[in-house]
Amino acid sequence: MTAFDVSERRIWDGRAESYARTFAILCAHTVPALLDAAAVVAGTRLLDVGCGSGSVTVAAVGRGAVVRAVDAEPGMVGATRRAAPGVEVRTGSLPQLPYPDGEFDAVVANFVLNHVGRPLDALVELRRITRPGGRVAVTVWQVPNAPGQALIGRAARAAGLTRPDWLARVDEEHDFPRTPQGLRALLTAAGLGDVRSGSVAWDHRVDPDDWWAGPASGVAATGQLVNGRGPEGVAAAKREYDVLCEEFAVEDGLLALPHVAVLAQGSA
16 A cells, blocks of 8 residues: 555544544535446446445435445445445455456446545556446546635644644655546546546535534544644634634525535446
């Protein structure tokens, strides 16, 4: 594993429940478009890679697909098993998954490439386990980030917090532009054909305290940033967050947080 992969395992260890209550709700927004891109219908043999709390798996089961799922974090595996009883859910991590060549009609990975140290190798693996002519569909967060995604980081920086030294980044030689063009080029380099990509934009409506709960409990890299200086740092970031939230306030005390994802698809 790369240093980034090791860092990701540390970030997500034991945080499945906190993720399910917070950021998983945000990430579920792209699920219908992701399944459409992979042409998932009744009878499709589908693998949900990086299944998280199970939102993709549950939606695919609802379409009548024959679904299996895999995640690197045991807590996420347990969460998906509870969300989708009867679905085979295994522990496994990219770029080596425990499935034979051409096993699936479609493979999807919702915001998973954000969390692997070798994205190209990960896509090559997704192509390997997809049958010839089958579909691979993936999402990543667009960079530069939309204002809603940048909110927590802005609050942390305003509080004087800095990224922990142990929190690794993807090595430059393995990274790619997090844009529709960049993700399309990566799928093409992985050997996928008929590659298409685009952006998905939406406003995530959420209670301010619910949105803060994710990073406050250490979820994702932003959570590690917020918690990097202990309780005092968390409190300082929360004060800045409360002020910045005013930019996104809408009716009923909610926030409308703009987010943009990149969705790409290709054939094996």
